[in-house]
Amino acid sequence: MNHFLDIHKTDAGALQGMLSKAREMKDARNGRPKGTPDDDQPLKGRMVALIFEKPSTRTRVSFDVGVRQMGGETMVLSGNDMQLGHGETIADTARVLSRYVDLIMIRTFDESVLTEMAEYSDVPVINGLTDRTHPCQIMADVMTYEEHRGPIAGKKVVWCGDGNNVCASFLHAAGQFGFDLTFAGPPQFDPEDEFVGYARRKGSKVAIERDAAKAVAGADLVVTDTWVSMHDSQSSKERRHNMLRPYQVNEALMSHAKPDALFMHCLPAHREEEATSAVMDGPHSVIFDEAENRLHAQKAIMRWCLGV
Ligand code: CP
Ligand code: NVA
Numbered sequence: 001m002n003h004f005l006d007i008h009k010t011d012a013g014a015l016q017g018m019l020s021k022a023r024e025m026k027d028a029r030n031g032r033p034k035g036t037p038d039d040d041q042p043l044k045g046r047m048v049a050l051i052f053e054k055p056s057t058r059t060r061v062s063f064d065v066g067v068r069q070m071g072g073e074t075m076v077l078s079g080n081d082m083q084l085g086h087g088e089t090i091a092d093t094a095r096v097l098s099r100y101v102d103l104i105m106i107r108t109f110d111e112s113v114l115t116e117m118a119e120y121s122d123v124p125v126i127n128g129l130t131d132r133t134h135p136c137q138i139m140a141d142v143m144t145y146e147e148h149r150g151p152i153a154g155k156k157v158v159w160c161g162d163g164n165n166v167c168a169s170f171l172h173a174a175g176q177f178g179f180d181l182t183f184a185g186p187p188q189f190d191p192e193d194e195f196v197g198y199a200r201r202k203g204s205k206v207a208i209e210r211d212a213a214k215a216v217a218g219a220d221l222v223v224t225d226t227w228v229s230m231h232d233s234q235s236s237k238e239r240r241h242n243m244l245r246p247y248q249v250n251e252a253l254m255s256h257a258k259p260d261a262l263f264m265h266c267l268p269a270h271r272e273e274e275a276t277s278a279v280m281d282g283p284h285s286v287i288f289d290e291a292e293n294r295l296h297a298q299k300a301i302m303r304w305c306l307g308v
Helices: 012-029 058-069 090-100 111-120 135-149 165-177 193-201 212-216 234-247 287-306
Strands: 047-052 073-078 103-107 125-127 156-160 180-184 206-209 221-224 262-265
Touching: 012 135, 012 165, 012 287, 047 058, 047 090, 058 073, 058 103, 058 287, 090 111, 103 111, 103 287, 111 125, 125 135, 125 287, 135 165, 135 262, 135 287, 156 165, 156 212, 165 180, 165 193, 180 212, 193 206, 206 212, 262 287
Parallel strands: 047 073, 047 103, 103 125, 156 180, 156 221, 180 206, 221 262
Antiparallel strands: none
């Protein structure tokens, strides 16, 4: 049984294997209607629990559709409606759910909820985002980069803005897939040392840069995310915006990147804040391919978890 908790906790060969499976399954669908099942039905007879303690559009829909395409069934559970949100321990919840379902995907706040769920669950657990990481997103992002430009190894990725949970998983991926990452943002928003240290130990060049234009120079991929994440307090919004505004991804900033650079954003975006519509809808942008690839990458992740 394999949990998919974080990119750095998963074998690099297994990650590559998941991405090739994802590409193979994407190709096999070959423009078929989205509601039709795959020829292959590896999840037939399996039940997947999708638990959300925070809102979601992409994660929720892509997991749900992915399971159904592979012949399985889902139940979508809101943390608040479960006893989990009313004091039942994570360990007991994990033990009980393991008696009913074959796989658990959870989006939660504190990373410890995810790790405790995995510790006490008899079935695989997938990280659908925590306050600290978002590994499924970055699997889709690496898949998207490679689909458009070939291997990401050795490329320069620039992260602009808040060194948040998505940035952390990008640093894990830098280490595992062998690319370099420059962070451009104010010091208060630097990614945690733990994530930077991990990527560096794995041989990635990680630079911290305060000047956005300098950071983006020669970039193969420019990435940003919301300035106020779901775990951030709304009262910090104005302060965060004021500090992060110099790192907005706009056409002027993108002009410093390589001419064939890609632009990514995990979405949901706040247009004209962290990125302008001119960039989001412009020639560098692959944001909707990224969103689509959540589906394909996660199907491969689920197959790897279940060994099917
Ligand atoms: N990118 C992402 O995880 O989106 P949702 O919050 O809509 O799931
Ligand atoms: N950093 C964002 C990502 C949303 C998919 C958040 O945690 O809210």
